Amino acid sequence: MPTVHTNVEAILWVLLSTALFTVVFAAAKFADGAIGTFQILLLRYIGACVTLCWLVARSGSFTQYKSQVPFRHFMRAVFGCSAAAAITWASAHMPVADASAIGILYGVMTVLLGIFFLKEHVGMRHWLAVLISLAGAVLIMLSQGAFQSTLAAIPALIALLSAVLMASEGLLIRLLSQTESALSMMLHISVLGVMLMSIPAFLEWRSVNLPIVVSCLALGPLSVVAQYCTIRGYRIAPLSVVGPVDYSWLIFAMILGVVGFGEYPSVGVVAGGTLIIIGGGILTGIRAQEQSVKAANHPL
Secondary structure (H helix, E strand, C coil): CCCHHHHHHHHHHHHHHHHHHHHHHCHHHHHCCCCCHHHHHHHHHHHHHHHHHHHHHHHCCHHHHCCCCHHHHHHHHHHHHHHHHHHHHHHHHCCHHHHHHHHCCHHHHHHHHHHHHCCCCCCHHHHHHHHHHHHHHHHHHHHCCCCCCHHHHHHHHHHHHHHHHHHHHHHHHHHHCCCCCHHHHHHHHHHHHHHHHHHHHHHCCCCCCHHHHHHHHHHHHHHHHHHHHHHHHHHHCCHHHHHHHHHHHHHHHHHHHHHHHCCCCCHHHHHHHHHHHHHHHHHHHHHHHHHHHHHHHCCC
C-alpha cells in the first residue's frame, strides 16, 4: 500500500513531467516565428529518437521491441504527432495559459471516446464533470473573443482539436500498454514521428541558425525525460493521487506566460481553467473509485 512518502514522491515526478511538457509545447512561442512548427517537431522527434536508440542499444537488442500490433503504433503516432503540432501552433498564436487550459480538456475527451469506442458505462457524475469542464472551455473561448471573430476563433479551435487528438492518442496508449513496454511505445512514437513530420517539415522548411537547431533537438531528450517522469509517478501511486496533478499544466502555463512572455491571464481564463480543473478532478476521482472496486472484485 502506498505511503505518504510514496505519494509525495509520485506527485513530484508528475509535477516535473508537467513542467517539462509545458516548456516543450511552448517551443514555437519561444522561437517567435524563426522556425516552423513542423520543423520544431521534426527536430524534437529526431532528438528523442537518437536518445531512445542509445538507451535501447545499451539495454539490449532492438528485436526485443518488435511489436505484434504495428498498426496501433502507427495510428498512435498519427494522433500524437497531430496533437503535438496543434497544441504547439495554438500556443504560438494565443496566450500559453489559454491554449493549455483548452488543451487539458483531453481528460474529458478521453471519457467521451471511451463511451463511443470502448462502450464504457458512464453515470450522472461523469456527465456532470464533462459539462463543468466544457463550460470552462467555453468561458475561456469567450474571453478570447472566439465567437466574435473568425480569426480569434482559429487558435482556440486548434487548441480544442489538440485535446481531441490527445484523447485519441490516450485511448490507443491504453490499448498498447496491455501488451507493450513503456520503452517500446516511446521508441515507436519517436521513429514514426520522424517519418510523419519529414514531409510537412520539408514543405515549410526555412533556414535557421545552429543554436535554434540544437535547442529544438534538445526538446527530444527533454520530452523523453518528461515521459519517464510520468511513468514513474503513475507506477508508484494510485490514480486518485497523481491524476489531478496533470492539471498543474495550467498553473505552469500561466507562470510561463507571465515570466516568459508577459501574458497575464484574464479573469475569464482563470475562471474557465478553474471549472476545467474541477471537472477533471471529479472524473479522476470517479476513475480511481472504479479501479478500487475492480481491484476488490478481482483480487490477485
